[in-house]
Amino acid sequence: MIGEILPGSTIGVLGGGQLGRMFAMAARRLGYRVHTLAPEHDTPAGQISDVEIVAPYDDLDAVRAFAKGVSVVTFEFENVSAEAASTAAAHTVVRPSGEALAVAQHRLREKTFLAKNGLPVAPFAAIQSEADIPAAIAHVGCPAVLKTATFGYDGKGQVAIKAPADVAPAWETLGRRESVLEAFVDLACEISVVGARAVDGTWAAYPAVENVHRNHILDVSTFPAAVPESLAKLADAAAYTVLDALDYVGVLCVEFFVTRDGRLLVNEIAPRPHNSGHLTIEACVTSQFEQQVRAVCALSLGSVDVVQPASMANLLGDLWEGGEPDWSAALSFPAVKLHLYGKTSPRHGRKMGHLTALASTATEARALVLQARDSLR
Numbered sequence: 233m234i235g236e237i238l239p240g241s242t243i244g245v246l247g248g249g250q251l252g253r254m255f256a257m258a259a260r261r262l263g264y265r266v267h268t269l270a271p272e273h274d275t276p277a278g279q280i281s282d283v284e285i286v287a288p289y290d291d292l293d294a295v296r297a298f299a300k301g302v303s304v305v306t307f308e309f310e311n312v313s314a315e316a317a318s319t320a321a322a323h324t325v326v327r328p329s330g331e332a333l334a335v336a337q338h339r340l341r342e343k344t345f346l347a348k349n350g351l352p353v354a355p356f357a358a359i360q361s362e363a364d365i366p367a368a369i370a371h372v373g374c375p376a377v378l379k380t381a382t383f384g385y386d387g388k389g390q391v392a393i394k395a396p397a398d399v400a401p402a403w404e405t406l407g408r409r410e411s412v413l414e415a416f417v418d419l420a421c422e423i424s425v426v427g428a429r430a431v432d433g434t435w436a437a438y439p440a441v442e443n444v445h446r447n448h449i450l451d452v453s454t455f456p457a458a459v460p461e462s463l464a465k466l467a468d469a470a471a472y473t474v475l476d477a478l479d480y481v482g483v484l485c486v487e488f489f490v491t492r493d494g495r496l497l498v499n500e501i502a503p504r505p506h507n508s509g510h511l512t513i514e515a516c517v518t519s520q521f522e523q524q525v526r527a528v529c530a531l532s533l534g535s536v537d538v539v540q541p542a543s544m545a546n547l548l549g550d551l552w553e554g555g556e557p558d559w560s561a562a563l564s565f566p567a568v569k570l571h572l573y574g575k576t577s578p579r580h581g582r583k584m585g586h587l588t589a590l591a592s593t594a595t596e597a598r599a600l601v602l603q604a605r606d607s608l609r
């Protein structure tokens with residue numbers, strides 16, 4: 233492929249979290265060198281990298297120097313500023329592009345983009361000022377969810393709306409920020425599709441994953457999802473539409489709501505490997521992280537074939553409340569894999585690691601991963 237960045241080259245990662253860590257592990261296995269830039273020292277990704285630069289993302293001189301030292305820059309979270317992305321792009325290749333970031337990091341732009349590309353989304357309305365509230369309620373109805381347009385993830389920046397009178401106080405609670413009022417969806421389940429697109433436009437998507445959230449944070453993912461074939465095909469096609477419309481290069485996740493009456497709605501896009509794709513490390517021929525390395529380095533994509541059904545359970549900081557979890561208990565399950573992210577302070581709701589179980593069916597894998605996680609307490 234034109235512009236291939238081959239093993240031995242250096243990849244730069246903006247961000248220091250677990251997604252960067254697992255990306256760096258895949259990159260180093262393939263023989264790349266990895267540089268990371270994040271505001272803290274000894275980050276999950278920094279621990280695995282060859283060079284860990286400590287600088288705030290808005291230190292554009294640091295971003296410039298970082299970009300000059302690598303063959304390609306990628307990022308492991310979507311709230312990288314447009315300035316940081318364009319500063320890096322002035323000195324090296326940046327994949328995915330800043331444009332994909334700009335769409336995904338703003339809920340209004342994201343929903344407008346999805347709707348414009350013919351993808352079904354829950355009814356929504358923008359709230360820019362208090363004056364927009366009555367029309368938004370009239371359009372969306374109740375119950376609903378009020379979400380800030382920017383910097384919302386894992387349930388942050390969201391308030392449930394039960395009655396029209398709740399909207400104004402909720403908007404105050406969210407700091408009178410630009411927001412989206414979205415109809416509450418009567419969910420049968422949630423699924424996601426992780427897909428990738430290469431520099432030459434070829435693409436590949438893993439089969440859909442079924443996701444269960446707890447307190448708005450992903451709790452358990454099971455793969456392949458138990459949804460009708462027709463729905464899985466629609467989800468796959470939607471992922472392709474998004475990849476293509478963004479002229480995307482890299483791995484991307486599309487999260488969906490499946491309604492009780494059998495419809496598929498797009499919830500949101502994550503322009504990076506995703507928590508629901510962690511199980512591809514063990515369950516698929518190519519993990520989502522290796523796929524990201526291949527895509528951003530302008531190589532051919534790897535096979536997304538399923539080796540074995542799997543289920544993943546997140547390990548949040550809460551698990552440490554009674555002391556260090558019993559790792560040897562979980563490791564006594566031969567088909568369960570432990571991933572810890574190297575984080576030292578186990579705060580409430582913080583993603584510290586995950587377990588992935590493999591079994592001959594997805595249902596068995598889910599039962600096994602839950603049993604293994606229970607054994608940690």
Ligand code: AMP
Pocket residue numbers: 354376377384385386387414415416417418419422445448449487499500
């Ligand atoms: P989000 O950050 O928008 O992905 O929301 C996190 C989780 O909150 C989702 O995965 C759902 O479980 C739930 N949620 C968000 N928006 C809605 C909605 N409009 N209707 C029902 N559940 C929702």
